[in-house]
Amino acid sequence: xxxxxxxxxxxTRDDALLIxxxxxxxxxxxxxxxxxxxxxxxxxxxxxxxxxSTRTRTSFExxxxxxxxxxxxxxxxxxxxxxxESLKDTALTLQAMGADAVxxxxxxxxxxxxxxxxxxxxxxxxxxxxxxxxxxTQALLDAFTMRRHLSPTGGSTGGSGSRGRDLAGRRIxxxxxxxxxxxxxxxxxxxxxxxAQVTLVAPPTLMPFGVESWPCEVSYDFDAxxxxxxxxxxxxxxxxxxxxxxxxxxxxxSRRYGLDxxxxxxxxxxAIVMHPGPMVRGxxxxxxxxxxxxxxxxxxxxxxxxxxxxxxxxxxxxSESAINGPAAPASTAAPTTTSAGTIxxxxx
Amino acid sequence: MTSYLIKNARVLGGEPQDLRLRxxxxxxxxxxxxxxxxxxxxxxxxxxxxxxGLVDLHTHLREPGREDAETVxxxxxxxxxxxxxxxxAMANTFPVADTAGVVEQVWxxxxxxxxxxxxxxxxxxxxxxxxxxxxxxAMADSAAGVRVFSDDGKCVDDAVIMRRALEYVKAFGxxxxxxxxxxxxxxGAQMNEGTVSGExxxxxxPAVAEESIIARDVLLAAHVGSRLHVCHLSTAGSVEIIRxxxxxxxxxxxxxxxxxxLLTDELVRSYDPxxxxxxxxxxxxDVLALREALADGTIDAVATDHAPHPSEDKDCEWAAAAMxxxxxxxxxxxxxxxxxDTGLMTWADVAERMSFKPAAIGGLAGHGRPVSVDEPANLVxxxxxxxxxxxxxxxxxxxxxxxxxxxxxxxxxxATFLRGRATVLDGELA
Numbered sequence: 029x030x031x032x033x034x035x036x037x038x039x040t041r042d043d044a045l046l047i048x049x050x051x052x053x054x055x056x057x058x059x060x061x062x063x064x065x066x067x068x069x070x071x072x073x074x075x076x077x078x079x080x081s082t083r084t085r086t087s088f089e090x091x092x093x094x095x096x097x098x099x100x101x102x103x104x105x106x107x108x109x110x111x112x113e114s115l116k117d118t119a120l121t122l123q124a125m126g127a128d129a130v131x132x133x134x135x136x137x138x139x140x141x142x143x144x145x146x147x148x149x150x151x152x153x154x155x156x157x158x159x160x161x162x163x164x165t166q167a168l169l170d171a172f173t174m175r176r177h178l179s180p181t182g183g184s185t186g187g188s189g190s191r192g193r194d195l196a197g198r199r200i201x202x203x204x205x206x207x208x209x210x211x212x213x214x215x216x217x218x219x220x221x222x223x224a225q226v227t228l229v230a231p232p233t234l235m236p237f238g239v240e241s242w243p244c245e246v247s248y249d250f251d252a253x254x255x256x257x258x259x260x261x262x263x264x265x266x267x268x269x270x271x272x273x274x275x276x277x278x279x280x281x282s283r284r285y286g287l288d289x290x291x292x293x294x295x296x297x298x299a300i301v302m303h304p305g306p307m308v309r310g311x312x313x314x315x316x317x318x319x320x321x322x323x324x325x326x327x328x329x330x331x332x333x334x335x336x337x338x339x340x341x342x343x344x345x346x347s348e349s350a351i352n353g354p355a356a357p358a359s360t361a362a363p364t365t366t367s368a369g370t371i372x373x374x375x376x
Numbered sequence: 377m378t379s380y381l382i383k384n385a386r387v388l389g390g391e392p393q394d395l396r397l398r399x400x401x402x403x404x405x406x407x408x409x410x411x412x413x414x415x416x417x418x419x420x421x422x423x424x425x426x427x428x429g430l431v432d433l434h435t436h437l438r439e440p441g442r443e444d445a446e447t448v449x450x451x452x453x454x455x456x457x458x459x460x461x462x463x464x465a466m467a468n469t470f471p472v473a474d475t476a477g478v479v480e481q482v483w484x485x486x487x488x489x490x491x492x493x494x495x496x497x498x499x500x501x502x503x504x505x506x507x508x509x510x511x512x513x514a515m516a517d518s519a520a521g522v523r524v525f526s527d528d529g530k531c532v533d534d535a536v537i538m539r540r541a542l543e544y545v546k547a548f549g550x551x552x553x554x555x556x557x558x559x560x561x562x563x564g565a566q567m568n569e570g571t572v573s574g575e576x577x578x579x580x581x582p583a584v585a586e587e588s589i590i591a592r593d594v595l596l597a598a599h600v601g602s603r604l605h606v607c608h609l610s611t612a613g614s615v616e617i618i619r620x621x622x623x624x625x626x627x628x629x630x631x632x633x634x635x636x637x638l639l640t641d642e643l644v645r646s647y648d649p650x651x652x653x654x655x656x657x658x659x660x661x662d663v664l665a666l667r668e669a670l671a672d673g674t675i676d677a678v679a680t681d682h683a684p685h686p687s688e689d690k691d692c693e694w695a696a697a698a699m700x701x702x703x704x705x706x707x708x709x710x711x712x713x714x715x716x717d718t719g720l721m722t723w724a725d726v727a728e729r730m731s732f733k734p735a736a737i738g739g740l741a742g743h744g745r746p747v748s749v750d751e752p753a754n755l756v757x758x759x760x761x762x763x764x765x766x767x768x769x770x771x772x773x774x775x776x777x778x779x780x781x782x783x784x785x786x787x788x789x790x791a792t793f794l795r796g797r798a799t800v801l802d803g804e805l806a
Binding site for chain 2: 114115116134135136137138139141142145158159160161162210213236237238239241242
């Protein structure tokens with residue numbers, strides 16, 4: 029049995045809700061004095077990080093330890109591209125050591141999918157961010173956070189009241205460097221599955237090719253999107269991008285696409301402001317907004333632990349039907365293209 | 377020397393005929409021929425198609441330098457199994473084939489192999505660096521007699537260097553074969569830029585990076601009155617530019633690979649680097665445009681771009697993998713599937729695109745000749761009724777990076793003859 033989480037495209041609505049509901053259970057654990065479950069005792073989880081990410085690795089590590097797993101941090105900085113040990117040999121090593129799950133962060137898009145489809149290791153593969161492709165647990169924690177704020181059933185118990193609910197009809201605006209963002213790709217897929225209406229906002233240079241075919245709206249006008257947003261998610265924009273002519277200057281970017289106080293005032297009263305971190309304060313988001321009451325940025329970090337606990341629990345010990353196997357993403361192949369991607373015969 | 381009597385072969389797909397191969401030439405063609413000599417070997421060829429020996433304009437034999445991927449010997453054995461009697465060996469070896477010494481070495485290794493003639497391609501610029509012309513004349517005057525020059529793998533992107541190269545090789549009837557790839561538009565490129573690349577988060581290789589170079593080059597070739605050959609066309613837009621250039625009467629030719637006639641970028645969704653190739657797999661619309669262009673003659677030739685790589689260069693994550701696919705042993709089958717079985721081309725057209733035209737573009741005297749009496753006995757016998765799954769373990773090439781693993785393809789090379797000597801018999805190396 030080979031069960032993985034490499035893309036939010038693999039999650040059905042039921043899968044996603046099961047993870048989010050399980051995460052609510054996990055959140056309860058984190059409020060106790062003893063924040064620990066025996067669930068994964070004796071299971072080995074490896075955090076395999078080919079890129080530095082203290083934030084994500086720590087979040088996974090806390091989640092794994094709260095589930096009583098044996099945790100190994102395997103820092104493999106510098107991939108096979110830069111003459112380190114190859115992904116294959118690293119995977120074979122982890123397999124030999126008996127890893128039950130591998131949480132992988134890699135700079136190359138598709139590396140987790142490659143690992144999941146290979147016979148190099150047999151444990152579950154959890155994508156902790158691959159290149160500019162996906163970051164599924166980030167999208168899940170974002171959805172978890174949105175659901176708590178935007179879809180409660182009226183209970184005063186905070187999040188637990190939102191159990192079983194999706195994000196139908198919620199309007200989510202994601203702003204920034206969508207082109208290079210794995211967070212945006214995972215969120216668009218997951219939020220669409222959960223029924224939300226997503227709008228991507230970025231300068232045209234930072235929109236992915238073919239974005240018009242994604243299940244979302246696309247806009248270059250941030251101001252127009254704000255009054256219609258239940259949540260606005262700001263993405264990090266690296267200053268170096270301006271050297272590759274994606275935008276002229278940092279100041280111009282901030283003026284057109286940054287979330288400052290004037291723009292925040294255009295949001296509906298109930299709207300929340302999100303950021304996956306790390307933030308570039310003053311670039312995509314003003315400090316006063318990041319620190320404001322409607323900001324969920326710190327809360328997202330806490331929710332990350334609960335969601336990652338839920339994912340690991342369901343992959344390694346939980347319900348059989350929780351998360352699909354590494355099934356191919358839904359085919360978007362044209363009618364005359366077979367699933368193998370070869371063109372069928374067609375007489376002239 | 378053994379002589380052969382081939383019975384009932386359909387020459388270029390026509391009516392069954394008998395062919396006698398003796399002393400390196402086609403000695404006799406007719407019906408009801410009987411063995412003339414005691415040692416003449418009779419080959420029953422009922423149902424088989426006889427084609428002139430195939431000629432590949434674009435092969436990476438990797439020797440010298442990457443003998444772990446391929447050698448001239450293993451590469452020419454693969455070529456023979458694929459029905460080829462001549463291949464052009466690309467210059468991106470280590471060291472680069474940019475001197476008379478290296479091209480003569482490759483040429484000599486080909487002669488020693490005996491499976492297939494090897495015509496070295498010379499580099500256009502020193503070390504494929506794109507800055508300084510290699511000694512093109514010395515390579516032309518060498519024993520290898522180089523006529524095709526290419527920096528394949530790299531684009532001659534400097535317009536002045538390209539112009540000078542086009543002009544310079546006119547002195548000895550040479551041709552520049554351009555790998556059209558605008559470098560700035562393809563920095564870090566991993567796959568075709570399109571819907572799929574956007575979803576997968578892989579850096580795109582846009583069609584315009586190929587088309588803009590081809591547009592510039594056909595204009596340059598016209599301006600200086602030179603001959604231009606464009607390698608591995610991969611986009612519908614490139615087809616339009618070549619069609620336009622030919623309509624002007626300019627001396628421009630183009631090739632397409634078998635994989636660009638069959639496969640699309642949808643395959644990259646697997647992140648399996650066996651589908652990583654340069655130029656990248658494109659869209660279905662591009663594939664259909666390439667087929668149409670090959671059928672109507674806008675594209676002159678099929679060329680394999682056979683690019684062997686050792687397994688460790690593909691057994692890795694996508695971004696770390698090498699670009700390229702092996703193709704010599706599957707080329708004819710893919711062409712049959714995409715062009716013949718679809719009704720787009722006849723077997724006579726296949727002979728034109730895989731033998732006559734590439735030999736003419738490469739300036740090869742003894743290849744791409746008509747199947748008629750007194751011509752060199754370079755022939756291939758094909759069983760078009762055969763159906764089989766691609767099995768890399770049966771390949772003669774040293775590498776296994778085929779995108780067709782397990783795919784059922786039609787057609788099988790039954791026999792290949794190089795100047796009257798069998799290099800392949802009963803589908804096996806002779």
